[in-house]
Amino acid sequence: MSSNSNTDEIEKKRGNGNILENILTSGRQNLSLADRARFMIMNAAVLVASPILLFFAWRSFAEGNWQTSLADLGIAFMLTITFLFMRFVKFNRFANLLNVSVGIFYFSYLFMSGTAEQSGTLWFISFCLISTFLLGGVLGAVYSLVFWLVNIAYLFSPLCILNYSFSYKLRIALVYLFAFIFAQAFDYVRRNSQKQLEKINEKLAKTTDNLSAEKNQTDAIMDNISEGLFLLNQDLKVEEKYSHALEEILNESKLDQREFLSIFSNRIPEKDWQATKDYLEMFFTHRVNPELLKEINPLSSIDVSCRSETLGTKIKTLEFDFNRVSIGSENLILGTVKDVTARKELEVKLKDEEIRNRQQMENLFQIIHVEPALMEEFLVDTEAELEAINDQLKNNDGDYTFLSHSLYQSVHAIKGNALLLGLNSLAKKAHKIEDSIARELRDNGTMTWDHLLDFTAKLSSIQSDVIEIRSLIEKVKAFQMQAGNQGRERVELLLRTIEKALDKAGREQNRQAKLVLNDFDPDHIPHEHRKVVKDVLVQLIRNSVAHGIEPVEERQSVGKAELGEILLTSSFSKGNLKICYKDDGRGLSPQHIMEKAKVNEQFSHLDFSKMEAGQILALIFKPGFSTSGSVGMGAGRGMGMSLIKSRVEEKGGLLKVRSTPGKSTSFEIHLPVN
Amino acid sequence: MDIKYITPFVDATRHIIKDFFDVEPEPLNPYLMKRDDPHRWEISAVIGIAGETRGVVVLSFYEDLAYTLTKKLTGVEVDGTESDMVDTIGEVVNIVAGNAKKGLEQFKLVISLPSIIRGEGHHIAWPGTGVPIIGIPFKTPYGEFHLSVGLENIIK
Numbered sequence: 051m052s053s054n055s056n057t058d059e060i061e062k063k064r065g066n067g068n069i070l071e072n073i074l075t076s077g078r079q080n081l082s083l084a085d086r087a088r089f090m091i092m093n094a095a096v097l098v099a100s101p102i103l104l105f106f107a108w109r110s111f112a113e114g115n116w117q118t119s120l121a122d123l124g125i126a127f128m129l130t131i132t133f134l135f136m137r138f139v140k141f142n143r144f145a146n147l148l149n150v151s152v153g154i155f156y157f158s159y160l161f162m163s164g165t166a167e168q169s170g171t172l173w174f175i176s177f178c179l180i181s182t183f184l185l186g187g188v189l190g191a192v193y194s195l196v197f198w199l200v201n202i203a204y205l206f207s208p209l210c211i212l213n214y215s216f217s218y219k220l221r222i223a224l225v226y227l228f229a230f231i232f233a234q235a236f237d238y239v240r241r242n243s244q245k246q247l248e249k250i251n252e253k254l255a256k257t258t259d260n261l262s263a264e265k266n267q268t269d270a271i272m273d274n275i276s277e278g279l280f281l282l283n284q285d286l287k288v289e290e291k292y293s294h295a296l297e298e299i300l301n302e303s304k305l306d307q308r309e310f311l312s313i314f315s316n317r318i319p320e321k322d323w324q325a326t327k328d329y330l331e332m333f334f335t336h337r338v339n340p341e342l343l344k345e346i347n348p349l350s351s352i353d354v355s356c357r358s359e360t361l362g363t364k365i366k367t368l369e370f371d372f373n374r375v376s377i378g379s380e381n382l383i384l385g386t387v388k389d390v391t392a393r394k395e396l397e398v399k400l401k402d403e404e405i406r407n408r409q410q411m412e413n414l415f416q417i418i419h420v421e422p423a424l425m426e427e428f429l430v431d432t433e434a435e436l437e438a439i440n441d442q443l444k445n446n447d448g449d450y451t452f453l454s455h456s457l458y459q460s461v462h463a464i465k466g467n468a469l470l471l472g473l474n475s476l477a478k479k480a481h482k483i484e485d486s487i488a489r490e491l492r493d494n495g496t497m498t499w500d501h502l503l504d505f506t507a508k509l510s511s512i513q514s515d516v517i518e519i520r521s522l523i524e525k526v527k528a529f530q531m532q533a534g535n536q537g538r539e540r541v542e543l544l545l546r547t548i549e550k551a552l553d554k555a556g557r558e559q560n561r562q563a564k565l566v567l568n569d570f571d572p573d574h575i576p577h578e579h580r581k582v583v584k585d586v587l588v589q590l591i592r593n594s595v596a597h598g599i600e601p602v603e604e605r606q607s608v609g610k611a612e613l614g615e616i617l618l619t620s621s622f623s624k625g626n627l628k629i630c631y632k633d634d635g636r637g638l639s640p641q642h643i644m645e646k647a648k649v650n651e652q653f654s655h656l657d658f659s660k661m662e663a664g665q666i667l668a669l670i671f672k673p674g675f676s677t678s679g680s681v682g683m684g685a686g687r688g689m690g691m692s693l694i695k696s697r698v699e700e701k702g703g704l705l706k707v708r709s710t711p712g713k714s715t716s717f718e719i720h721l722p723v724n
Numbered sequence: 725m726d727i728k729y730i731t732p733f734v735d736a737t738r739h740i741i742k743d744f745f746d747v748e749p750e751p752l753n754p755y756l757m758k759r760d761d762p763h764r765w766e767i768s769a770v771i772g773i774a775g776e777t778r779g780v781v782v783l784s785f786y787e788d789l790a791y792t793l794t795k796k797l798t799g800v801e802v803d804g805t806e807s808d809m810v811d812t813i814g815e816v817v818n819i820v821a822g823n824a825k826k827g828l829e830q831f832k833l834v835i836s837l838p839s840i841i842r843g844e845g846h847h848i849a850w851p852g853t854g855v856p857i858i859g860i861p862f863k864t865p866y867g868e869f870h871l872s873v874g875l876e877n878i879i880k
Contacts (some may be wrong), residue, residue, distance in 0.1 A: 153772050266801055280776045322877060364830065436756065442751065443753040443754065443755035448859075453753070499751055500727075502753055502754060503727050503731075503754045504727045506754040506756060507725045507726065507727045507730065507858060509756060510725050510857070511856065513756055513856055514854045517853065517854055518854055521853065521854075
């Protein structure tokens with residue numbers, strides 16, 4: 051956040067040196083380091099040299115040495131041109147080249163002509179500096195060398211008009227070389243170090259970008275994470291970098307470098323605060339087991355009171371987690387905090403719901419199991435007690451002591467009754483009320499108005515429980531009545547059940563049969579026999595479809611209709627209900643039954659020669675007997691017939707069977723009706 | 725029903741009646757009311773409650789007490805008009821509701837604007853069948869009035 055202001059400050063400081071820098075860099079921005087240095091050197095040279103030269107020029111002129119003076123002026127002029135070129139001309143490389151090229155001739159002239167008190171020698175030597183620095187690199191070296199060669203050649207040739215001693219000439223030559231080499235070396239080193247600097251700068255820029263990107267990512271995480279993340283240093287102070295959510299969760303801002311514990315003073319119980327202090331200090335002691343630490347975290351779930359502008363103080367439930375971390379050689383505590391208030395409230399609500407449901411279940415259970423008369427008596431008695439209490443309350447004679455005692459008695463009575471009936475939650479409520487009255491009487495001898503209000507409020511809960519029990523009973527009663535009313539509809543139910551059984555059996559066994567009702571009046575069937583009739587008919591249908599009714603081809607081959615037929619008749623006479631069931635299937639063949647019986651170890655001992663057809667037929671009602679070859683869902687185990695026979699006989703009735711082999715099987719159900 | 729929901733109303737009623745009318749109402753014994761309890765109150769103000777618990781709070785008055793209170797409020801000795809009386813009751817209950825609201829916010833309860841019901845022995849259809857109703861009669865030198873609180877049971 052503060053990086054911006056830093057840049058501003060730097061720019062301001064730049065402003066002060068700006069004018070000078072402007073001049074020295076010829077007002078050029080974005081120069082490479084190498085160029086920048088070159089410009090600065092040349093401009094500095096110009097700025098320094100020009101005034102000096104002008105001074106010399108004036109001196110020489112004053113002394114009447116107008117040649118020298120002119121030479122000086124000339125150089126000064128060249129320097130100025132250079133300066134201007136560097137500043138204003140775009141392709142200054144070319145300009146420089148031009149300048150130095152001109153310089154080569156001019157300087158040569160100065161040297162060779164020996165003008166101005168041989169000051170040309172000085173300019174001769176300085177040329178290599180100018181050339182090297184202005185042109186730089188190879189070009190500068192070449193120009194310098196060419197200049198040297200030409201002038202030295204002249205110096206040592208017979209054309210030379212200068213009157214120098216040989217050793218002086220040598221000296222001039224060598225000094226120039228020295229200056230040249232020095233300039234080259236210097237320039238080389240300068241260029242190299244500048245190159246290196248550029249490389250370092252590049253690297254730095256890349257690293258900065260990377261760090262910047264990473265910082266952005268970290269900031270994104272810290273700003274958006276919903277948990278509070280923070281670091282504590284050894285002084286238990288919060289470090290600068292923490293997640294934004296932390297401020298919201300704790301309802302505090304500007305947490306950096308604040309003492310962690312100070313945030314919680316007066317917001318959590320004193321002993322928890324102390325425990326937290328000891329706990330956190332343990333993190334900086336060596337030899338502490340992190341697993342163990344987690345278990346004794348006093349802030350693992352804690353209620354903290356938080357101030358908010360809108361709602362005053364509210365309690366938040368927070369879960370803290372602490373871990374030791376190290377950054378380099380420094381040990382720190384990493385803290386996480388979650389706001390679980392909402393979750394906790396939901397848990398509480400769910401628990402309340404559960405309690406409520408359990409109570410309802412308990413009430414219902416007791417309603418079902420307690421003898422109705424007892425329950426009714428309890429309800430009436432409790433309602434009377436509540437009425438009595440209410441009357442006492444409405445009678446405002448101001449004697450709270452008597453009132454308190456009398457209220458206690460009434461509640462005690464209700465509790466006792468509730469316990470007798472097993473209505474434990476009601477009893478518990480009454481007990482709690484009893485307790486609070488007793489406590490008041492014990493401590494103060496009487497109840498205050500506020501306690502009376504509390505009492506009434508708690509009592510209202512008992513009243514609604516009583517009302518609820520009553521309403522549950524009503525519901526159960528209504529259910530029974532409705533169930534009774536459905537007696538009428540049961541009639542149609544029977545037919546539907548039979549039809550469904552036929553349909554299902556037909557699909558399973560892949561046989562087709564239809565139900566024919568011939569004077570079958572379900573109304574004849576009294577309510578008490580409904581179930582047994584249903585069971586019998588369903589079993590008979592299943593058997594018919596599974597064993598009796600033949601497949602279509604077989605039926606056709608014996609001239610029967612494709613669709614099997616099941617005939618039902620009912621009649622009612624002299625207190626007897628008779629239902630006839632007849633299918634037009636294979637019928638029951640005594641021969642077949644005998645054969646099956648012989649191989650069945652249960653029946654094989656029987657002497658069949660002594661038995662009549664009817665007796666043989668009756669074998670089908672024996673448990674374990676089945677003429678079917680296989681056992682299936684529909685029939686085959688041989689249990690169904692015996693079962694229905696015993697059911698009918700239980701009701702005081704009879705089940706008879708008759709059959710015409712190949713043609714039909716019929717059953718008669720006789721049931722007594724009162 | 726928890727008295728923490730009721731106490732703000734009781735306190736607010738006492739304070740407002742005292743501040744506005746310079747009479748300290750004396751709360752008589754609270755008792756359990758039944759839904760169909762008949763009464764003779766002539767004008768009631770009904771405040772709805774919703775949130776952590778739900779229900780209704782009713783302040784009921786006799787008209788002559790209401791007229792007396794109006795007189796005290798306006799400072800005029802003569803009986804005001806009917807609409808003045810109704811307005812006064814409305815005002816009073818509004819302020820009681822506002823005061824009570826502060827005490828209820830921490831329980832995440834919100835209250836509705838009060839409605840005024842008139843007519844002797846008017847029938848208040850209390851919500852639900854299992855909602856307990858507590859009645860608190862208040863006595864003043866000028867007559868009685870009544871605070872009824874019917875709130876859903878939150879089992880604690």
